[in-house]
Amino acid sequence: MIPIKLYLVLSGVLFVIGTSGVLVRKNVLVMLMSVEIMLNAVNLAFVSFARYMMLPKGQVYVFFSITVAAAEVIVGLAIIISIFHKKESMDVDDMNVLKG
Amino acid sequence: MTDIPILSIIVFLPLLGAVCVSFIPGQNKPFIKLVAFLFSFITFLLSVSLFFLFNPSVGTFQFMEFVPWISSIGANYSIGIDGISLFLLMLTTFLTSIAILYSFRSIGSKVKEFMIFMLFLNTTMLGVFVSLDMLLFYLFWEAMLIPMYFLIGIWGGERRVYATMKFFLYTMFGSVLMLAAILYIYFMHQKATGISTFDLQSLLAYSTAYLPFKTRLFLFLGFAIAFAIKVPLFPFHTWLPDAYTEAPIPGNLLLAGILVKMGVYGFLRFAIPFFPEVSRDFFYPIGILAVIGIIYGALIAYVQKDMKKLIAYSSFSQVGFIMLGIFSFTDTGMTGGVLQMINHGLSISALFLLVGMLYDRTGKRGINDFGGLSGSMPVFSAFLLITILSSIGLPGLNGFVGEFLILLGVFKVNIALTAIASTGIILSAIYMLWMFQKVSYVTPADREVKKLPDLSLREILILVPIILMMFWLGLYPKPFLSRIEPSVKNLITVTAPGHFVAPVASQFLSDKKIPEKTFLKSLPGK
């Protein structure tokens, strides 16, 4: 049996990679993808806990989180496309209309 | 408890009125005015009936009503009045009906909303004077600000937004401190006794017996600052001139006539009974602030150009007297203070009405805009003179009786303070007569003041009841004094040093099952 620590460390690493993606990249799509990576990292942790706590409930939650992620992507992409049409650029720094 | 809940009827009738008015279509102005006036007048008649039903020999609360409201946190709808709040109640209903009667002509725009706010304000003010439950009191205390905010904000003068904002935030700041104090006591009481209640009596019994002195000092400050802002005492008074000058006359009537009394009533009902020793030690600081207020207010009033500002500062100076009387902790002093609250309410509202009538005619409020009015408006100047004399405390009118009792009460405690305070009677004479001369007597040489029409029958009808009350209170104050005095004596005995308040839970709690382990059991000599 592989100790759970490894799985968690792996999800931690994936999570950090996802965060770096969000921070570093300027292209909105890639940012969205890195958010998805972070999401998967968390799902991984969920499943590993479910497995080691022997609670199938964990998997149900992952199932729900995936559907929610899907919904999120749909809306995200729709927004991105509409912004793109207005701004003609995918650069996230141009989208600072909501300045304080 | 009388069977018919008369107090609740009085308190909530104006609210009912406000609801009825809201149903009347806006453009039907005369009908709105009639309905509004009817409701306020009926409330006044009820409060007068209360005056006769009131049994003067008893000092404690009468006409009490009790309905569990939010029993989970122990907040009950318990109301009742004693000698002190009886007359403030009557003053509120009296001034509101007069304010509404006066506003028939002077408030042109948005009459419907105006009437709704006035009636709503009436209910909240009555609520403050009757509630015996801390939460209920706080609720009405805050609710009262809202209509007043709109009254000044919408129908006020030029700088009304600034004035009403300042007034609202200033009072809110104070009442937040009070809320903190109330909650602190509530939780301490809950921790000690296990019963969670907002009832005045039980919190009172607990706080006097069990809170250590230092916390009581801070709690007292919490209450005191909230009420001092409302009164206003010396350093907290800067909202007063702005709020008074910018408010519409009916708003002024209630603002000066009643809202100011709430600060003093708050001291009498909450700050003093809750912390008797602390409030007695506070005689000197508050007394000195009050005396400063008297002299300072009078001096500033002397150089004011705008009549409303002059009246505002004179009211600030008069209120200094009331506070002095209240904090003298002597029988005559306190009774004088309570009586002076009524007198001040009458004379200030009469002054504002008169200024309002001038404002209706000329649209101007400056003192130098008028002159030689007693030539063209003899009736007006006669009324103005009587009101001025009442406010500077001429014997035979109501101001003097209150002032004399206050000075008498304070004389027992501290002679120097009385001497300085009584210079107030000279200063008030100076600025009031100066204003009267500028307005009524001397015609300015430079320009001819056009002949202004004298008071119409309606205006006379408004002023006559107030003037009659002034004479009645001045010549035969016995019925009023005999009702105020027992409750004041009761208050003094309760707060006398060394008087151990037998922690009897208020009689309403006793019928409920009190859990075994209560602090009542653990009290010595229970």
Add this chain to the structure above:
Amino acid sequence: MGLIIFLILGILSVFTAIAVVVEKRPVYSALYFIANLVVLSLIYLTLHSEFLAVVQVLIYAGAVMVLFLFVIMMMPPVVENRFGKMSFQKFLIMPLLLIFLFELVYVLSCGLYASAGKSPSSLSFENFGGIVSLGQLLFKRYLVPFEITSLILLVAIIGAVYLRRSEQ
């Protein structure tokens, strides 16, 4: 034996993730992301949750990423320099990320969950991750959330449609 497989898959997933972030052209980063998903589903298999592995591949990779590719295809190929005109952030990010990584690893690795693995579970070993147990759970205890998720999807679709329509 299982450990080796896990290590391989782990390294694979980390590399694909880094590739996603580093890759200049969005299309390639999307493809790398799909690869990452597939590796993850394999990892799920090692954790005996077969249903999830399939769902992951089927829905996530299949549906979501396809959508992504559609969008990326629509966009004109813009090659953006990765680090662009980042203001003061550039210097801050690296150290912060490292600190974050260290903290995450530290917290996850120490024994918050010491009791894991010991709690007796009613379900027998073999049908833990399978369809049967998951199905029972989904349609008995978590029926309401299940229905709600479908609702969420519906809302998302309507939102997307509305956004695009108001565009014209």
Add this chain to the structure above:
Amino acid sequence: MNSTLLNSVLFVVLFPVFGSLFVGIAGKWLKKPLAGIIASCSVGLSFVISVFTFFSLIKLPPDLRFFDKVFFQWVPVGHFLVNFGFYVDPLSLLMIMVVSSVSFVIHLYSIGYMKDEEHFSRYFSYLNLFVASMLLLVLADNFLLLFMGWEGVGLCSYLLIGFWFHKKSAADAGRKAFIINRIGDFGFLLGILLIYHTFKSLNYNVVFSNAPLILSHGSGIATAITLLLFMGAVGKSAQLPLYVWLPDAMEGPTPVSALIHAATMVTAGVYMVARTHVLYQLSPVSMGVVAFVGIITAFYSASIGMVQFDIKRILAYSTISQLGYMFLGVGVAAYSAGIFHLMSHAFFKALLFLCAGSIMHASAGETDLRKLSGLRKYLPVTFWTMVIGALSLSGFPGTAGFFSKDDILAHAYVTPYYGKFLWGLGIITAALTSFYIFRMIFIVFWGDKQKESHPHESPKIMTFPLIILALLAIIGGYVGLPESNLIHRFLSPVFLGTAVLSSNVELKTIMVSLVFSLGGIATAWYFYLVNPSLPESMKKKAAGLYKLLLNKYFVDEIYERIFVLPGRKLSSFFADVFDAKYIDGAVNETGKWIKTNSEQWRKIHTGYLRNYALIILIGGILLLGFLMTKIH
């Protein structure tokens, strides 16, 4: 004394009150003279009742002539109780008779005098209100009611002085009078508080009966009480420090000056001191203060009176000086003498004022001596009555003034220590008095007539009261003849324990004072009739002194600079600087401070997505860091 009579005493006050209310309200619709007639009748009725009470009181033995009738409880607060009640005794009876008689006569006079006045009825309503409050003041049975009458009288004097309100000087004079009275009342009020503090009651009987028991002779409290009360008297009766309002009060109509500022109101101070003589007996210090203030005021105002030109101002200063005499009398424990002088002064000073009124009436309101002369032939009745008044004022034998003034001077002479000095100053003042009054008489009535003026005698309604007063000014004296001294015996039950003078001492002082007053008349005669140029040369020689006296020792200007200007500066400082800047400023400042701060915080939201992401990361790091600390 049957109870109906006692109740009727209430009507002494109530009649003028009803009169004033009726005339005030119904004034507009009453024809011209009707209002005056109603007002005069109401005062006449109260005079009738007071005379009626007087006769029924006389029938009783001297020590039974005290009645305290309580009508209702005025201010009951716990054990503090003040009743609305009247105290009838010889002193108050004498006072109400003097007050009601003099005011009745003046009411008749003013019907004629004010005939062409626009606010005719308002004038009479104020006058009636004045008489009512004066009678209330005199009849009150406790200090609070006395204070009510006291301030009521002050109010009416304010209203009547400022009757011609469109004149700025009149309105200012009225306000000045009220405020200075108010300053006096401030002391009076403190006195009342101190009285209640020591005696636990304000009722005369209670206070006077146990005053000697509680307060020891010459005790601090007694002196404090009496001095505070005296401060009120000084304010009301225009004695030295607070006298400035009386000369300006001449702005009001002349009958008003006659009634208020000669006969009744200003004497309230003397009455109050006489009424509280028990307290004054207890503190010789305040007795000395009263006497000294009295005599110095007398001398001071007589000196100013000598050089004034306005006839009403001269009479005003003469009133102040005569009041000084009364206070001297009361100060040297010659209470009945003081009250006697008060009575005689009321008669002859009212007479003088009314004559001045008819002179003004005849010469179109002219009051300046320099523009009046040779009216003897044209105003015979006024001339003769005025001469009688002048004689009585300067204490010419046979007139009322002679007996009352000498009675006081005799008592002053007798008092130990400072008696001689008081008497000496009194004699000199008597000389000055006769000088200035006859200076006025000779200038106004002798010499040739002014060219353009065409004086005519005043109508019957005005001359008839002059004649009555002239008779009273003479007969009034015989009440106080040294031998029979009816007035002293009548008042003696009130002022127990005051010594009666041996007649020979009185004879001696009478001779000396007679010489001085005749000397005054002779000098006036010589100055203004024999060679008119003499006064001019005197003026040049003693120019400095003359200027000083002419400008009333610059007292008004000094008061202005000491009190009024700094007061105004202080209040404007408070209003504009202190209140607006510091307190109001503090409140606004906190408002602004919050606003500027929130301005800074707003900048955090840069709008860049990645900044926000970074902040979230930082938050995450902090959270995890906190979690790590927990794990150990």
